[in-house]
Amino acid sequence: MLQALTQAHAEFIVWGEHRALLQRLLALALELTQSDLGFIGEMVSAPDSAPALRPHAIFPLDWSEALRGYTVSKRPAAGGQRATVTLFDAVLGAEEPLWLKAPARILVEGNPAANLPDLNHFLVLPFAVADKPVGRVVLTNRPGGYDATLIEFLQPLLTTCGTLLHAWRNDEHHRRAEQTLQAQQQQMKKLALVAARTHNAVIITDAAGVIEWVNEGFTRITGYTAEEALHRRPHELLYGPGTDPAVISAIHQAIQRGEGATFEMLNYRKDGEPFWNHSDIQPVRDEHGRLVQFVSIESDVTARRNLEHQVAQSAERLQLALESTEDGLWDLDLLTGKLTVSPRWLDMLGHEEGLGETSYRYWREKICHPEDLPEAERRMSRHLQGHTPMYEFEHRLQLRSGAEMWVLSRGKVVSRNEQGRPLRVVGTNSNITSRKQAEERIRAFIRAIPDAIFRMKTDGTFVDFKPSVNVNDRPALPPAEFLGRKIYDLPVLEILFQPTRNAIQQLLQGSPVEIYEYPVETPGGVVHYESRLVYSGADEVMSIVRNITERKVTEENQRRQAERLAAQVSQVTQELEARQAQLIQSEKLASLGQMAASIAHELNNPVGYVSSNVSTLATYASLSRRLLEIALRVEKALGAQPPAPVAALLEEAITLREQEHLDEHLSDLDEVLADTREGLARIREFVLNLKTFVREESDVPQLADINKGLRMTLRMLRHEFRDRCEVICDFAPLPLLRCFPTQLNQVFMNLLLNAAQAIEQRGQIYVTAQQEETDVVVRIRDTGRGMDAKTRARIFTPFFTTKPAGQGTGLGLTICDTIIRRHQGRIEVQSEPGQGTTFTVRLPLFDDDDDDEGPFH
DSSP: OHHHHHHHHHHHHHHOOOHHHHHHHHHHHHHHHTOSEEEEEEEEOOTTSOOEEEEEEEESGGGGGGGGGOEEEEOOOTTSOOEEEEHHHHHHTOSSOEEEOTTOOOOOOSOSOTTOOOOSOEEEEEEEETTEEEEEEEEEOOTTOOOHHHHHHTHHHHHHHHHHHHHHHHHHHHHHHHHHHHHHHHHTHHHHHTOTTOSSEEEEEETTSOEEEEOHHHHHHHOOOHHHHTTSOHHHHHOOTTSOHHHHHHHHHHHHHTOOEEEEEEEEOTTSOEEEEEEEEEEEEOTTOOEEEEEEEEEEOHHHHHHHHHHHHHHHHHHHHHHHOOSEEEEEETTTOBEEEOHHHHHHTTOOTTOSOOBHHHIIIIIBOTTTHHHHHHHHHHHHTTSSSSEEEEEEEEOTTSOEEEEEEEEEEEEEOTTOOEEEEEEEEEEOHHHHHHHHHHHHHHHHOOSEEEEEETTSBEEEEEOOSOTTOOOSSOHHHHBTSBGGGOGGGGGGHHHHHHHHHHHHTTOSOEEEEEEEEETTEEEEEEEEEEEEETTEEEEEEEEOHHHHHHHHHHHHHHHHHHHHHHHHHHHHHHHHHHHHHHHHHHHHHHTHHHHHHHHHHHHHHHHHHHHHHHHHHHHHHHHHHHHHHHHHHHTTSOOHHHHHHHHHHHHHHHHTTHHHHHHHHHHHHHHHHHHHHHHHHHHHHHHHHHSOOOSSOEEEOHHHHHHHHHHHTHHHHHTTEEEEEEEOOOOOEEEOHHHHHHHHHHHHHHHHHHOSSSEEEEEEEEEETTEEEEEEEEOSOOOOHHHHTTTTSTTOOOSOTTSOOSOHHHHHHHHHHHTTOEEEEEEOTTSOEEEEEEEEOOOTTSOTTGGGO
16 A cells, blocks of 8 residues: 555656546555445535535446435434434535444435445545645445554555645646636737836747847846847847757747747856746737737746756655665654554564554553653653754664664654644654663773773863772862863862873874873872873863872882892892802713713723733733744854754744744734724823813803814713714804803703703714804704603703703703803704704804904903
């Protein structure tokens, strides 16, 4: 039905024909109510005659003549007799909805038509516009009769019928007025010839359309003088690029036929300015009917056309706004309590369009939150009484699902009767649930802030205030004495004038936040506050004021404590620096204890084979002496000429030499001695390395070859590696590094010993040295048991060790870290249980142009 009503409005606006639309609406009403007969009539009244009813739509069509043939029995007044009136009179006299309910009877008496249909039930619905009766809608023969619910349902139809008839009446009135005006114009054509000073433009042309005369109105409207217009055709002066060619053609054809014509078209003034011209062209004939002239009365209707265009645009924008708005629309009839709502209104509440009871009572009992209802009705009452220009209230509505929704409801009275009584209120509902939830969160957040909060304009005027939760932090003045006043007008706050003015100025220049502190003298002593200002909106700032007295006391205590600690740290630092060298040297000696077995083994081996070689040499020497003795005896015995026994001695000497292999022994003597010398050299080298490792060095760094230090350390630990692991080295050429070589050797010694001890059976240790950018990087990786995250986090902690009690001091890696930090380097560790461990030592290189002591200066 609503769609049909909307379509009827649209078609009437386009075509202006109401009877066909009313006939169609009547058919729709009959269909929706299942009625058989019906009509829509207009109330007609004249000043000197009784009201009458003029049918505009009727079904069936042949029923119109029989309306007065029906008579109905009317209930009598108290004490009177039942009266019989015609159906026509009953309809005419119904000022309120009237329906006859079964089993009441309809009497048909004096029926002039023999084939009148029987009427079982009938319904009369009067409708009005602006409290003036307009017409009646009559429906009959609905199965089951008519009731109040059906009347409520048909209200939009009555409203549309009233609107169409009212608009048709206005159009009829305008048409009659225009017809009258046209008749008058025809009668006044000759008078227009002399209307030189009329407001409208008057043009008189000959039969061929050449201008003979124009009035002053023509000059005023077009800018052309009479002299400029004479002997020219109107189109030469007035037409332009925007003039409609179709209108031009129609005017030309009418003039050729010698007929009159009325047009509105876009013309142009002398200065080129366009204007809308209403032109009424009429032919003038002589007494013989011959065409002699044309008279054209023209009006500038630009203002009216612009207004019509603006109205059309406004209507279009309004329609688009209604279709696109997210707000729900409502329309309350204060007489009937009917509440008409938009689909969006229903959708917001979770209802479907077919809401059973849409009324103020239903809204009051089912939709409006009971806690908000009294205030909503109070505000509506004040608006209806004219105390407020608009009804406006934020309140809760109950959704169909049982949840709640916050809305901003706005409404305004749009219709009152002659006595000023409001008849109709129209308004909107805007969903503000998200905003209310956000506001509640903000309020809760602000309530949770213990500090005092001030809102003020940028000129220093206080506009709002939230007190501090600390009862001791009361404002200097009661809120009533400073709200609405400027801070600069309150002498008690003089200490804040300049800081506040400076802070606001900085905020206006783009600073995100300004903070300043100030002390306040109180009977209990000085109280310190911190004011934090932020820009909170147009021409407004917010200040959060916090009591920082405890913080100030704490800061002062911390400052004093820091001074004491600084002195203590300085003293302790000096002691630590003095003990650091002792600790490093002690760790060296602890490391030497671990190397005792290795040193003994390295010394025993060369000493062993040196001892063996010495024994062999002793044997060889004994044999050589015996041989020498024999040789001497031979020589002594022979003399100048050896005697006969010489042969025997010579034979004995030869035999001894062959049996003891004296020649071979003598040949081996050089090799044995060489081995002896090599063993002794190794002993000397090892002892030298050991002395180099354990000796204390000066505080002056030296240029050293890191690869050489690594090789020396690996040689000293060879015995530790022999039964545990295989050592794989990859040393790249490195520049000399300014460092403390002995300390770095100690680091490499500790890391290599730890790597060897982490390998439980047999594994590998990978040692690499290379330059990475400006660092010398040494990596020692083992395939041992690895460490978990908890152990990795503590390995550089003093006295932490994973070795059994008595087998480690827990200072090895701590000292390594200290030594590397002294070299401005760092130690990195990567390890996972069962995946081995990698220690990476990074030592920075420094340019030769640096101070001699480099990073140790």
